[in-house]
Amino acid sequence: MESKITLVHWFRKGLRVHDNPALALVFSKAVSQPTKYCVRPIFILDTALLEWLRVGANRWRFLQQTLADLDTNLRKLNTQLYVVRGTPATVFQRIFKEWRVSLLTFESDIEPYALKRDAEIQRLAKAARVKVDAFCSHTIYNPDLVIQRNGGNAPLTYQKFLSVIEKINVPLPVANPERLSDEQKPPKDTMEQENTNCYAYPTLDELVKRPEELGENKFVGGETEGLRRLDASLSNESWVAAFEKPNTAPNSLEPSTTVLSPYLKFGCLSSRLFHQRLMSILKRQTKHSKPPVSLLGQLLWREFYYTAAASEPNFDRMLGNKFCMQIPWETNEVHLSAWTNGRTGYPFIDAIMRQLRQEGWIHHLARHAVACFLTRGDLWISWEEGQKVFEELLLDQDWALNAGNWMWLSASAFFYQYFRVYSPVAFGKKTDPTGAYIRKYVPELAKYPAGCIYEPWKATLSAQREYGCVLGEDYPHRIVIHETVYKENIKRMTAAYKINREVKEGKSPCDESGKDKRRKNYCDFGS
Template identity: 50%
Template sequence: MQHSSIHWFRKGLRLHDNPALLAAATDCCCLHPLFILNPSNSQAGTNAQRFLLDALRDLDGSLQKIGSRVLALNKGKAPLTYKRLQSLLATLGPPEKPAPALTQEHLQGCHTPCQASHDTDYGVPNLEELGQDPTNVGPHLYPGGETAALTRLDALMERTAWVCSFQKPRTAPTSLSPSTTVLSPYLKFGCLSVRTFWWRLDQVYQGQQEHSQPPTSLHGQLLWREFFYTAGASIPNFDRMAGNPVCLQVDWDNNPQHLHAWREGQTGYPFIDAIMTQLRTEGWIHHLARHAVACFLTRGDLWVSWEEGLKVFEELLLDADWSLNAGNWLWLSGSAFFHQYFRVYSPVAFGKKTDRDGAYIRKYVPILKDFPAEYIYEPWKAPRAVQERAGCLVGTHYPQPIVEHGVASKRNLGRMKLAHARKGNKSPVRHQAHFTSSCHPSCLSLPQAPSESHWLVPQWPNHKGKSPRPRGSEPHKDVQAVVSYGSCTTCPVLTHFAQPPCINPFPSPSLRLATWLLPPPQKSTPTPSTCPKKG
C-alpha cells in the first residue's frame, strides 16, 4: 500500500548511505524532503551558515536530478577511555556496509509536490535571510555539500601511501595547506556518511601489507568521534562544568578582556593569534592548533573557563559538533579524560617545531611578516631598530603579550593542584582576575597528541613518546557506560559509526547509539598499572 512520507533532513544532508531516506521513499506516492532552518537557535557563525546553505543547495540539486526537491522551512553509560571503546567495538565487529544512494528508480511512482512558487516559498535562503552579513564571510575554501564531500574523499583515497601512513600526531598544525583530510565539516553536516568513509579506508588498507592503526590512523579518528558521541550521550551536562559528574570543578576567572583578546587574535603571542585568525576567517584549524589555543585560554595561561572557549568554537568552526566540541574542551582544559595538567603547550616553542621560519604566522598575522625568523614568535624581544625595519612596533601596531607565560602557567599549575585537592566539593564561583601584560621566554614540556588511555587517565606522549602517570595518582572512575546494539528497532545491527545521539543540537533522524549509565566498577575490576606506549 502506497503512502505519503515526510523525510526530515537534520544532519544527513546526502543521498548516499541514507537508509532513512530510502525507507521513506519505499512504496511512497508523495515524498516531502524537509529541512527546517532555525537561525535564532543556532550558535553557528557566518562561515558555518554558508557551509550549511551550500550543503542544502547541493542536496536540492541532487534531488532535482531524480525528480524531487528540498522543502527548506526557514523558521527559524559511556566508555570513558579510548581503549575501553576499542574493546567494546571489537565485540561488535565492523560497521554495516553503506546503503545504496537514492536514485530515480527509487522514486518511480513517487513525486514531490512542487508549485511555481517553490523557490520563493521553500527554496534554500541566502545569508541575508538568515540574518547574516555576507561581507563577514572569509575565503570559500571548503564549499559545503555531498558533491564536494565525495569529490574530496575520492581525491584523498587516491593517495594510498598517505592514507596508509597517516598518523594524526605527525601532521603539522602550521601547514599552509591542510595536512589532514578536512572531511570533518562534511561528517558534521552529514554530507559524507561515516560508514562510507570507513569502508573506503578499509578498501585502501586491504591492498597494503602495512598501515597505521588506531588511535592515530584515519580509522582511529573515526573512533575518536564515536568515543565523544558515546560520552556526550550518557554523561549529564556534558557541555558544562556544573552538574557534570566527570568534570573537575575549577575556579575559572571571569575575565572578558582576556577572552575577547583570545577570540580576536590579540594576545600578543603570534602563534596563538595566527591560529585564532585562521579560525575566524576560514572556519577550520588543525586539531593540534585547537589544542594549543584551548590550553592557552584555560589551564595554560589565561585561566578562562573552557565553556567560554566552547562557545567561540561553536560559533566559528565549520565542523563544530556538540559532543566532539565539548569533549575536546573538557580534555584540553584538564577537566576530564586527560589529567596530566602539568603538561602545557608553549605558545612559543610548539609552533616552532613544525615552522621555525614562521611562514604560518606571516600568512595570518601579516603585520609581523617582515620580522626575522629569530623574532617572529617573540616579536617583543626584537630590538627597536628591528621592529622599525619590520614596520611594526610591539605595543603600538601589535600588542604586548597578554600574560607572562612562564609566570601564568606556573601559577595555574598550583590552581589545578588545588582544584584536584578540592575534588568532590560544590562548583566554585568564578572570580575576576587582573593580570599584567608582560613577556617571558620560558616554556614548559610539550605534549603531542592523545594516545591510548586507561579508565579516565588518557595518556599523552611527550616528544620522546613516554608519558608516565605521576606517582600517587589514581585512575578516575566516576561512571561507566556500555554501548549496546540490537536494542534499537530503527537500527538493529549498528550502534557505532552511526549518526549522533539525539541530544545533539542537530540530531539524526533516528537514534542509533544506545548507551546506559552503570554503577562504578566494583573493586574486583582490574585497574591497569602501566601506561600505554606511544600510539
C-alpha cells in the same frame, strides 16, 4: 480522485543522499507502490533561530551550499528538497494533515535539544496517526548499543572504547535510492499555489546576516564536495597507511590532514562509508599505523566522544557533568577578548585564532595549542568560554566533539596530565621555523625575521620600527608571561585535583604527584 499519501524524510544533520537509511526507506516504499505514494524530503529552517544561534557567517555559508547541493542531488532522483520555514512543531502540525502524511523518517540525534524536539514531534505524529522511523546513521556505531555493551555506562578511556566496539559489527552503507517516476510528483499544496518557490532552499542573504564576516570560501559545503574530498584523501594508499595525526603540521599553509570533519559534522559524508573505504585500504596495506593516531583512529575518536555525550545531557558544561572535574576558573573579559580576536601578543596563538575566524577550520594540534593557552596553560579561563567561540567559528563544530575535546585539553575530563603544557612559542617552531604561517595570518609581523617572529618582544624598539611593527602600537604586548604563569597554573590544577579527589573519595585516576598512571593517548580536535 483523492491525492496520494505523502512519505516525508526530515533532513537535519545527515544532509546527503548516499548511505541514508531513513531516506532510502521512504524511496523504497514509494517506488514499490508508485500510484499510492509521493515523497517530500524536507529541511525545516527555523527562522527564529537565525537570530540567536551561535553560528558564524562561514558556517551559515557552508550550510547554504550544502542545502543547494542536496537539492541538486535530489532532483536527479526526480524530487527536490522542500525547505519549510517555521518551528518543527508548527510545521508538522500543518503538513501532517495537509500533505496526508503516513510515514516520517529521520536520522536520530543525541543532543539534548534534538531529543526534546524529537519527542515533541513523535507526540504530534502519534496524535496524527503518522508512523515514525528513526535511524542511527550519523555515527559508525550506535552510542546506545556501545553503552549497553559496556554494562550500561559509556567507556571512559579510548582503549576501553576500542575493546567494546571490537565485538560490534559495523552496518554496511545502504545503496542510493532509486529514481522516482514522474507520476509520483506531489500535488501543490496551498502555500505552493500562492508561491511556487515557497519551499526553495535559502539564499546566502537569507542565512548570513553579517556578510562582512565571511572569509575565504576555502571549503565548499555539500555532499558532492565531501565525496570528492574523500576520494582525493584516500587516493594515496601509502599516505593513508602511514598517517599519524601527531606528525602532521598544525601550521602548514595548506591543510596537512583531510579536512573531512565539516562534511562529517553536517552528514554530507557518511562516516560508515568513510570507515568502509578506509578498512578496505588497510586490508591491502598490511603495514599501517594504528589507533589512536591513525586515520582510522581519528574516526574512532569521534565515536568515543559521541558515546560519552549520549550518556550525559550536561556534557557541554562543567556543573552537573559526571565526567568533568570541577575547577575554579576565573573570569577575565579582557583576556578572553584578546584570545578570541587573535590579540594575545603571542604570534603563534594569534595566527591560529585569526585563521579560525577567516576560514572556519584549523588543524587539531592548533586547536590543542589555543585551548591549552586559554585554560590551564596561560589564561586560566573556563573551557566553556572557548567552547562558545569554537561553536560560533568552526565549520565542523559538533556538540559532542567540541565539548569532549575542550574538557580533554583543559584536563577536566578524559585526560589528566595537566602538567603537560603546550608552549605558545616553541610548539609552532617545530613545524614552521621560518614563521611563514604567522606572516600570512598576522601580517603586521611579516617583516620580522625568523629569529624573533615567534617572540617579537625580543626585538629592540629600533628593530621593531625597522620591521614596521611596534609593540603596543601596531601589535599588542603579550598579555601574560608564559614562563611564569603556566607554573602557577600547574599549582592551581594540583590543588583543584586534590579537592576533586577528596570529594570523589579517592576515585581519581591520578596519584598524589598528579601524574597520570594510565597509558598516554592522543586526542583529536577535528580532522
